[in-house]
Amino acid sequence: MRRYDSAAITRYYRLRPWRAIWRTVSILWQFIGFLLGLKWDDWTQQSETYKPKRAAQLRHILTRLGPTYIKVGQALSTRPDLVRKDFLDELTKLQDQLPPFPTPIAFAIVEQELDRTIDEIYAEITPQPIAAASLGQVYRARLKTGQEVAVKVQRPNLLPTLTLDLYLMRWASGWLAPLLPLNLGHNLALIVDEFGTKLFEEIDYLNEGRNAEKFAANFADDPTVKVPSIYWRYSSQHVLTLEWINGFKLTDMQKIRESNLDQDALIEIGVTSGLRQLLEYGFFHADPHPGNLFATADGQMAYIDFGMMDQLSQEMKETLVDAVVHLINKDYVELAKDFVKLGFLTPDTDIQPIVPALETVLGNALGQNVRDFNFKTITDQFATLMYNYPFRLPAQFALIIRSLVTQEGLALSLNPDFRIVDVAYPYIARRLLTGESPALRRRLIEVLLKDGKFQWQRLENLISIARSDDHFDILPTAQLGLQYLLSEEGHYLRQQLILALIENDRLHTEEVQRLWNLIKDDIKPAQLFNAAIGALTDLSAAGATSLLPSVAALIKPPSHQSKAQSKAQSTSATRLNHSSL
Template sequence: MSAKTISPTDRPIDVEVVPENSALVPVVTPSVSQIAIAPEHKPELRYEPIALAAYYKRRPLQVLRRIFTILTPTLSFAFGLWLDSKRGVVVKNDQRRAVQLRQLLTRLGPAYIKIGQALSTRPDLVPPVYLEELTRLQDQLPAFPNEIAYQFIEEELGALPEDIYSELSPQPIAAASLGQVYKGKLKSTGEEVAVKVQRPDLREGITIDLYILRRLAGWAQRNFKRVRSDLVGILDELGDRIFEEMDYIHEGQNAERFFQLYGNMKDVYVPNIYWEYTNRRVLTMEWINGTKLTNTAELSAQGINARYLIEVGVQCSLRQLLEHGFFHADPHPGNLLATTDGKLAYLDFGMMSEIKPPQRYGLIEAIVHVVNRDFEGLAKDYVKLDFLSPETDLTPIIPAFARVFADAEGASVADLNIKSITDELSALMYEYPFRVPPYYALIIRSLVTLEGIAIYIDPNFKVLSEAYPYVSKRLLTDPAPQLRASLQDLLFKEGTFRWNRLENLLKNARNNQDYDLNVVLNQGLEFLSSDRGAFIRDRVVDEIVKGVDALGRNALHNFTYLLRERVGLTAINETPSASIEQQQTLEHIKRIFNILQETRGFDAKQLVPQLAQLVVNPGVQRLGQQVSSLLVQKAIARLIREFLAPEEVVVNPSQRKLPA
């Protein structure tokens, strides 16, 4: 279904600009009539913790009432933990207490549900057994009355619901911590839509809880030495994210940005936003008729290949995480649907995050170090990625990394399971002084969730195996200095070129749907001919010369044999034996050429124009001259040895012949 929408680029959105020092004044009274805020008094879009603190310091009774509401069930839970410790049954009761914590957070409301979800990806703060249980925390709450939802629609959109929608479902089809969703039909066009309406009292409830928790985090940080992470910073990051989720204009803009970056991918679908029917607390989005990927029986009945759609999801996630950096942080089964025409539709763009280029390149560098089993390099990557402070002693951490990836011994890293690696890394991060950056926590949430869906569909599905072709393609085609350095680390060991690694890279890269052989050849030659590629160039030239030299030895021997025979010199027609190293190099070159020939899109005729452009490149010409010069030197030396100074030369007068 293609819907006609008005995007922010078609008409300006009335979004106020918030001054840096503006105060956030939440709505205090809970009645519906007072929640309807006049335009000039709308709450700010940004989370401002300083202004928030100033606001609630003037309202101590309101804060105390909320603290009392929180403390009653929390102290009961804490007392249970204390009893376990006194009785020596902490380990025995860990699982039961983790379940109780999940239930407690659900009862305390939206802010605590969001905090629990955030903690489920914080192995530096939470023991592994609690991490596992918090991943089951469901973002579901009872629905609020339709009358309130209808009033919000009227207040936000300036018209009665029946004037905008010819139909609205009698009850919400879903109710979460921040809002609930109705299925509707636009009166103007008859198109089916999803109408998302925010909960009442949400901003007030969220802000007071964030204020209380921020003060508690500051106290814990000052008084507990074991706390290594910046708890206040983590709370502020969470506050920013929740405030973004509470602004449905921001969510709509996220959806449009997601479409611009990934909507052109094959079989990826992003629903349209109806901007004329969207505001801060109401979002109208195209309705997607689809099936959850986990409903394999229904998908099979429709003739839809669920495994293929998971592969599409993995490729889209890789683009999100490692290419553009803007990613969907909550790809749970309800947010990924198979459309009736067999595409993968993404829903719910409230929880998005972004990875900056240095972090994206750092993740790829870390992957290369894992493949190389360079755990010292991996530990340094974690310092660069802000998991460890620069002054951290890496000595005990390096062997700990080796233990985490010990299961990969004798097997490909691509065959490992993300969840198992994450679990082991979580235990490691809880034991050593790691601090998990917020972006990484959301990456893990995204990948583990996606892998969970994939394994449900196909227990043998390996996300890392599906991801490796993309990583190989990036290493071969991305001109970024960081990735060129990673490619060098991958291909060379102690100055020796590892042909098998290049073969594996080319084999894996050709399986990626966006792989372009012309780009690889073009950028590869340009890089080798540049100053940045000097280290690799000198060694690659040596390897090429070895291979071509070995290939030419037979031809040269045959030529000199015929020539000596012609002039009457005794010639022994035995093929000269190349060294083992030369034979191996020659075999690698042959295999690589075969891989290139078998690669999708390989066409010698189409490569001619590319090569014609490259040969006039001064750097490429210098590279060619370097190779040809070394080959000529070797050929002349061999010609002299073979023809003028053979090991055994016997003159046989009866065989001497005059030149013809």
């Protein structure tokens, strides 16, 4: 099989029930023995003495059970908030310290796949793998042309184990669903299918190579993110040759200190690149555990292993941005509607009873540090909600959540007190303020306007948050903002800004002064003048004509009658804007 097909797998194992029965007995036997061992340690009051032994026992069980269970262990190894330290140290070994398969078998696979001998391909290659993972192992080599490369060779006969485990997981989902919290069972089979689809993609190394090149193209403008080049001439479905990365794992604190790297800066790169994957490109790394992420001596973060990736639609990306905006604004009615669009609630769900519950759960979550603001905390708080309301987990979001929790766990391991919101908020604010697309500009309007009134405080907050990012330059943003305000597209926001400036028959100079005090240290008058000239240069004659009514409104404050008319126009424009959104 080249692609995952649940129906074909089911047909195959229904005709071979003894295989499924034997595998089930094997899995249960090993875990029951482990649990009985833990209980025996409690009964004999020797839990502390045997902790290292039980942790190693769990790692060996997952290793013996194969790649599916190894991946579960890898995910748990990134969660110090969920797994106690003695077990965590052992599970971390599942990332790249698994038992290798014999090198002669690996070299035979390379020669068969590439139709050349090892000596014909490589000037030198390590006699033993330098790392072994769940699906393959890696050798360090040098090509005849001199480039230093990593040679990734897939484990033999993976399909029988993967298909049998997926069949049992799908079968178990039928009777396990009612027992699970958070309504996970609503489409648990779809989640298993999504996982199966990604596993099959992951064991196709040609697909992984294409993913790596697409990922590299997305981050071509980001010098902090490194992606290895692919050597297609020396790659196939089961062998992948890629650029060697000189670096060390992000969890190697000693190497990070010796290299004088800033831990918080590394976390910022990871969080920001994760947000860009989800909200800008929609193409994200779904397996970012520490074995797949490296730091380089010059402070870059290198991504490797692009087998498990996923792509979000443009609509889903925009809805995710909507959800973030509504969460920042604490607009829980619109947030509930976002849950419907994302598939967490069905379209016929009555969201009114859900809104106060969302406010209760999420209301105080945003100000917490990374140890408190994690998915376990939110999931625990959501547990009662999920029993009382028809929430469900869309299949695609299983991978998104896995990606987020592993990156969150990595941040925890680097610095438990690091505040994720300190990185995420400036990124969101910067994207909204620069407004590089019409969709983002519409969302900026949504942030700045409420009930047809301009929200000065929100603009101040956005600028303050964005300025906390060292990479944020207010001057180009000011020029972009001015260009937008002077454009035809910015007519509505321009009108609302004029109305806000002359609201209640007075010029609101205090708000403008506060904004100026916020940015004056970053902008010199000459620079501001140049930015204005740059914006006006792009202004057409038609655009200039459209500005005249707005300028006239500033010159001549409105009478009571005109104020009423302005209010009516504002209401009309608000309705129009809401309909366009």
